[in-house]
Amino acid sequence: MSAARPQRDVQTLLEALPYIREFHGKTVVIKYGGAAMVDPQLKEEFARDVVLLKYVGMNPVIVHGGGPEITSFMQRLDLPVQFVDGLRVSDEQTVELAKMVLVGKVNKDIVLLINRHGQPAVGLSGDDGLLFRASRMLAPSGADIGFVGRIDHVNTGVLTHIAADYIPVIASVGVDADGNSYNINADEAAGAVASALRAYKVMFMTDVAGWLADPADPGSLVSEVGADELEQALPGVSGGMRPKLQACLDAVRGGVSAAYIVDGRVPHSLLTELFTDAGSGTMIRSFGSGT
Numbered sequence: 001m002s003a004a005r006p007q008r009d010v011q012t013l014l015e016a017l018p019y020i021r022e023f024h025g026k027t028v029v030i031k032y033g034g035a036a037m038v039d040p041q042l043k044e045e046f047a048r049d050v051v052l053l054k055y056v057g058m059n060p061v062i063v064h065g066g067g068p069e070i071t072s073f074m075q076r077l078d079l080p081v082q083f084v085d086g087l088r089v090s091d092e093q094t095v096e097l098a099k100m101v102l103v104g105k106v107n108k109d110i111v112l113l114i115n116r117h118g119q120p121a122v123g124l125s126g127d128d129g130l131l132f133r134a135s136r137m138l139a140p141s142g143a144d145i146g147f148v149g150r151i152d153h154v155n156t157g158v159l160t161h162i163a164a165d166y167i168p169v170i171a172s173v174g175v176d177a178d179g180n181s182y183n184i185n186a187d188e189a190a191g192a193v194a195s196a197l198r199a200y201k202v203m204f205m206t207d208v209a210g211w212l213a214d215p216a217d218p219g220s221l222v223s224e225v226g227a228d229e230l231e232q233a234l235p236g237v238s239g240g241m242r243p244k245l246q247a248c249l250d251a252v253r254g255g256v257s258a259a260y261i262v263d264g265r266v267p268h269s270l271l272t273e274l275f276t277d278a279g280s281g282t283m284i285r286s287f288g289s290g291t
Helices: 004-023 040-055 066-076 092-116 156-163 186-197 228-236 239-251 269-275
Strands: 027-032 059-064 119-127 132-138 145-156 168-172 173-175 181-183 199-204 222-226 258-263 281-284
Touching: 004 269, 027 040, 027 156, 027 186, 027 258, 040 059, 040 092, 040 168, 040 269, 059 092, 059 156, 059 186, 066 092, 092 119, 092 145, 092 173, 092 181, 119 156, 132 181, 145 181, 145 186, 156 168, 156 186, 186 199, 199 239, 199 269, 222 228, 228 239, 228 281, 239 258, 258 269, 269 281
Parallel strands: 027 059, 027 199, 059 168, 119 168, 132 173, 199 258, 222 281
Antiparallel strands: 132 145, 173 181, 258 281
């Protein structure tokens, strides 16, 4: 090993130290999705990163979807797959399938992976402990998308008790006051959880470098933007990025200091964003305009 390598490692640790001190005891909500949930190596790296956050004194809370797996099972059962404004159109069959896939399979896979890397995790859904109280919502365009819910209330007591000793892993489904089940967009669920917990940070893992002002131009990455500027730009955003940006906006409006969209295809992108000066992706601040 060259002499330069240990020096680089030490420099990295020294760069991370003030961030670790700042974040100690703070809650960070992580929306887990995209390639990081599919690629075996990225899955391992994600679990290690989350365990490291817990070891250095942070309180990570994981919120996940499982869109590709839901789509895969729907196609096997010859069920129609349709999206409107980046949201899955969900009839009763779709919601039932989504609950089976998200709660029964994806959630437990994530829990087992984190457990194996050295920290105990506990799997939850919006049904557990009345964690999510939901109601039916329309797409931003006004279209009826079926049993897709918005979160009206998060029972933070459940999460506070569990997060003291465990890493909560939350599947994005919920129920209304009448017991009807809803498929909830995982980005929206992460934003709602972050706001309710008054989390210090909320991170959205995705399969792009961040928010691109022009989706066709990789060089149009918006590295930082204020909530006011994002709110003005949001009506012009389409596809799956729209619910992510809306969730970021809702989170910072709800008291979270900053929201981040990070590239989950890049190993350790969470740690790079949290613990280095360089950062990555897009940061949405609760004040001001972007740079």
